[in-house]
Amino acid sequence: MWASVITLLALPTIWLVNRDEAGPSSSRPNVAAVGLDPGEADNPAAVSGAPVTELDPMGASGAMYLEPATTVVPPASVVVVVGTTPDDAIATARGTFRRHGDVDVCLFNGAPGGEDVTVVNVANGRSIECTTRSFQGGDDLMLTMHFTRFQKIADLTAAPIHLEIRQ
Secondary structure (H helix, E strand, C coil): CHHHHHHHHHHHHHHHHHCCCCCCCCCCCCCCCCCCCCCCCCCHHHHHCCCCCCCCCCCCCCCCCCCCCCCCCCCCCCCCCCCCCCCCEEEEEEEEEECCCCCCEEECCCCCCCCEEEEEECCCCCEEEEEEECCCCCCCCEEEEEHHHHHHHCCHHHCCEEEEEEC
């Protein structure tokens, strides 16, 4: 209620103070105007008293183009070496696991039985050593090892993994 009373008293007071005494060319602002007289706001010379110069927002120079970026030549390809021994790879295979009798035996038909080999996980470079044994009915490209050996080179959920068999 008080806000309504104040508004009803304030608006007529502002109107009376700002009413036009000298006619339409008065420089006093009306209720809607604040700051500069709208007729003089667009004239920078009237505001600052300085001579008017035309300002180009794009600058005084003509069209310009950026220089092309220099081309970066990549270095020669890097040779990735897995492992630290110069053993010869005798085969590549997919590796899996199962629970079988001998922990130190890898069932693999891609190499002669009874050979000591190093089995390297190609993805992370970890390796184990085991002795090969032929696997009746097994795939020539599949190496099966005991699950405890498999855990040393990969997570059990990653099976089958890509292997390199070295001698």
